[in-house]
Amino acid sequence: MSALELCNLSRQFDGLTAVDDVSFSVNPGKITGLIGPNGAGKTTVVNLISGFLLPTRGCIHLYGEDISRIEPAHVARKGIARTFQNIRLLKEASVLDNVVSGFHRHERSSWWSSLFGTPAARQETSEFREQAAELLSRFNMLQFANLPAGNLSYGHQRRVEMMRALATQPRLLLLDEPVAGMNDREADALGEIFKRLAKDGLAILLIEHNMRFVMSLCEELHVLDAGRLIASGEPYAVRAQAAVVAAYLGG
């Protein structure tokens, strides 16, 4: 079963069609790329998948379950995690707290036990902190645990955002231009991490302009132009198509 399946997805804004009849799927264990010129509708697709926008037509299935009409927080709880184009961390909170915040989806204690401090609620909190610390050490960031996240360098902040997304233990990871503003060497280091995650069975949808990066990671590539899918398939084949060259890559 594919992890994510978009079928005939459309979205209009005041009569303008931003996304027009788009269908493709994302499979577990693979990195799927989505590229296209600015204004082609990539961000709208991301917002549709993550539930911030309602589709005008079409459906979105997550492991066979229709998620196209449920509210965004609920979508996230279904197991979709994302990173943001410009990093969004809780800058004043410590690195550890940022990662702990990713565990929200797995909270089991009720509001009552949280308000009155039952042992179960306290237990849960300390478990989350331990798990977050483990994640930090896996990414070799344990020494920054108590530092405010805003004080870290750009590359480290990207990693914290990544760890937060992973803390939700997602079934699908949306990466929105994760290497924007990085040079090729830095991008490649991050790419290695993505590859490892995919190998562990995660489904990843990557939106990115850095063609070199996209080509080196993706096993499948979709190209969006003016809201429509103009090409899909194996990356090198897609890159060779005339329509893609004309709309996106240029001469």
Place this chain on the structure above:
Amino acid sequence: MSNFILGHLSLFELVLVCSILGYSQYIVLRAGVFSMATAGFASIGAYTAALLSVRIDSPLWVGLLAAATIGALAGAILAWPLARLRGVFQAIATLAFVQIVISIGLYWESMTGGALGLNGIPKLVHFGHLLLVMSMVLYVLITLSRTGIGRAFDIIRQDETVAVSLGISVVKYQRLAFVLSGVLGGLGGGLMAYRNYSLVPEDFGFPLLISALSFVVLGGRIAVFGPLVGALILTLLPELARPLADYRLAVNGVLMLLAIIYWPYGVVDTLSLHWRQRRAVRTQVEARS
């Protein structure tokens, strides 16, 4: 010495009542809701408690429980529309709520006594009761801060989009914050009623709203002890600065101004931030060595 304590006991009572109203304001701000409804909740709670005691002679704890419950109810009803609003619009809508409560208090004479207010309310609340209530409030707020609700509030306050992307239902948590604010506001109002002998609708107007806000601003918006410290400073200050009595308004204003400009996180948060950074630097040094 005992005379001094006796003479100022009512002052410390006031500090505690004020802090509970401060906490009503604190809890919404912590969840990123820009509500100013505390004064309205307090009004509703105070009238509930006072009427119960004056009309049917109900005991202290029943009155306070009723005040908190009705505050929660008001919070829950308000939360439904208000969770849809953002930023200054939330502030304006809650300001309107406070005005509506005052207007009704003045108009509904048969119930509230209109501008005459309710008088001859027995003084049921004493320092001991207040200490007890305050410790319960602090206990709940501290546990809340250390568990899931506090985490969710902190994330929502800092970045709603991130909160949603992590599966936190912003609307649901902000409603919770409204209800908690209603409970604390109602409770604070009930305590006010049982301490002040009399109530008039305008006890719960603009000045109260500003005080509740300034306790939180001066004390701190994140650390649990912030509003208590804020209320302590702002309530004791006028007593200590008696010679400045005629310029009290100005002193208060200057203090608010200085606080928000120079200690933007409030007294307690600034101190705890400082302490945390020092600790972080220390652990880093240890990690390196």
Place this chain on the structure above:
Amino acid sequence: MLILDGLATSYGRIQAVRHASLHVEPGELIALIGPNGAGKSSLLNTISGLLKPVAGSVRFFDQDITGWRADQVARAGLLQVPEGRQVLGPLTVEENLLLGRQALAGRKPNHQLADVYALFPILRERHRQKAGTLSGGEQQMLAIGRALMGGPRLLILDEPSLGLAPIIVNQVFEALQTLRHSGLTILLVEQNASLALASSNRAYVMEHGRTVLEGPSESLRHDPRIIRHYLPSIETTP
């Protein structure tokens, strides 16, 4: 025409730029490359007055402009196209361009509205549209056009390729070449090191807040240190 000498800037507690020295001569297109967090953007922001230097000096033509406010720097003819375009979204394209003239301060304009429209014809088509409704590429063109309206003596660009499709990146860089050939001096910060080195005539490398390397772009492209740290590790062109 622009000389930086030992420039340093702090960002709160973090020292973003430690020691930067460079010079730009008339007619050059200079590229500044380096890893993330090396202080490239902070350096540009210090030159254009958005950040205050803590040490060193900036000279522009015959003036010491160290510590000038951003608007003063702009009116002196040193214009920056900021990172992420920063067009004024609620204003129309034409209003954005007209606002560019604020930097003229009595200097003679070297680009009129018509010249900008000739350089980027798409802007003429969209001149009544709100700038915020343009696509990323069009916004980048608008941002450059707007800077041209201010009669730049030196144009500084911060990451002009950021978030743009390859086809748009090509268009933007072609326009930069056109401008350079018309005699405009350009200083460019760019992550995409191969693109930056290919389009500039001289380049600086910045690391940890310091300018560490300098040379003609052509020779830097073959410098093993550059290849190892900045150019792609995997060659994907078939």
Place this chain on the structure above:
Amino acid sequence: MLAQQLLNGLVTGSTYALFALGFTLVFGVLHVLNLAHGAIFMAGAFAGLYAVTAAELPLYLAFLIAMLSGGLVSVAVDWLALRPLRQRGSSEFAAIISSLGIAQVLMSAGQAISQTQIMRFPFGTFPVVIYEFWGVRISLLQAAILGLSLLLAFTLLLFLFRTDFGRRVRAVAISERTSSLLGIRPNIVYFQTFFISGALAGAAGVIIGLAFNSVHFLMGEPFLLKAFVVIVLGGLGSIGGALIGGVMLGLIQTIAVSYLSSSLSDAIIYSLLFCILLIRPTGLFGKLHIETRVVRS
């Protein structure tokens, strides 16, 4: 009586609009609710009053002095309370608190100066002439209020949308940083904006003081509360909206007083405000921002 009441509503509404103009201008440019606007309005009225009573100046001069003082006080408010926050990039919350703080300082000064007395312009400061058409009475002062609020709103609109100055103001409103890169000096624009806002408040202070025969250190508070309603009706930051919102509020209030109950007029107005916010979360004519997206669109 209906016609007369509608006219009353129109005049009352114009005073609200007059007050709200400067308030909404500052919001439009800085995105902060300047809660000191009521105190600036009071300061302008005081200045105008003392110019007439103490310095015995003619009304038009007093009016200019009121505008000048309002403008200067407003600039001082910005300088002391809002500028430091801007430099730190603080939230809208911080600006509300600090403007509230400085409002208290100003009100305290007003209290000390006036000894809490309600003051008024002497008789004959503005000629009492009453016209009557078809049974509707309008005084010269009422007509002047109507005319002046329209004039000021349109001048302001022209300024903002037809001049280089206006373009600068709107640029800074969108991004101070980008504007400064374009060669605009944001502090000058803020200075001008606050001065104009304060001058408008000063003008409103004198006119309202004259119209309702009362100048008082607390006179700003009720108008500030009404201004919230006005801007929700008209859209935050919209100059035309302030005019429309003011007049709407004036009419609603007058109708409420004359056909319902004067005791409930406040409750009615604020309930209305509340309901509008329920239906249109950003005000009646406010733009629906796509950014407010926690609730799905």
Place this chain on the structure above:
Amino acid sequence: MKKNLLSLASIFTLAVPALLGTAQAQEVVVGVPISSSGIFAFANLPARNGITLAAEEVAKSGELGPLKIKLLIEDTNSDKNQAVNLVNRFINTNKAVLILGSTSTVEAQAYLPIAQSKKIPALTQASGDVAVIGDWIFKANAAPAKIMESLALRYIKDYQPKRVAYIFNRDNESYIQQKDGVKGRFEQVGAKTLLEETIVGTDTDFSALVTKVAAQNIDTLVISTTGEVTANIIIQARQAGLPSSVRIVATPSAGSHQFLKVGGAAVEGVIFTSDYFIGNPSKLNQEFVSAYKKKYGIEPDNFAAIGYTVFKTAAAAIKSAGPDYSPESIRKGLAGIKNLPTILGNGSLTQTTARTPAYDGVVLTVRDGKFVPL
């Protein structure tokens, strides 16, 4: 056991000042919480002036012999919480044996129960009917509602009102009671109430309201609010076309200087009653007016006059309480005030068993810009 301890403590606290008193020159502490800032300041500042002036006169006259009155006047900021704190402090820390109160009934309702429960006498000029709180609470002035009733009776006799409209301040209990006093008497004689409209203290724009009033065919308009606002409503009503044949009845607060200044020609013929009339020719009043003018540079209004009376009444009570000056004997002194010469009403003040003084108000009207008896 607990009761014993308490009484022991009370004996101790009572004994200490008495002991100290005999050791040195005798001194009684009088606490005065007064709202000299905030929204009630307009009434309390003149009241404070009156109290201060009276205190100076009493000290100078030597009528209390070696006894000194230590007057603690402190600001409540128009906030009843602060008033409560102050009164607690006056009684517990400063050992005050008498509390003189502010004009605000809202504050008085909050702090008078403290005086009552601690058995410390309090004499207040709060306008509301607060003496009902208990037997330790005394009023220094007649309840305005009562004075308004006598005004209504006089008005009925002279003008036989038939169709009446009322405008009153809905956020001030005192003005509601004053309105009710008049309305009750009017309705007793069959006058019809055509309209009852309300305002709040901060209102300034009455155009809609007065247009509505002017459209009714009334013969009498009763306005119950502060002096300045009353004047303001009258001006706007006349401009809105209220016929000059409609008579206007106002409250004692019209007896202020401000009322004439604000109202000008428009308030000619307004009928009201007052505790105090500045033109009262009695020697006592003439001396008061000139002393007040000399000290403060302005003319006294009725708040100032009542403040002055508060202290004079207190001084008389303290004098008769000697030699022990305990709260109990001061209370007896207050209760026993009889035919005390005063600048208020008919010039003679006697405390009734309801702990509220009896003196008649003076019915006044405005003629040629001056207050004259009707």
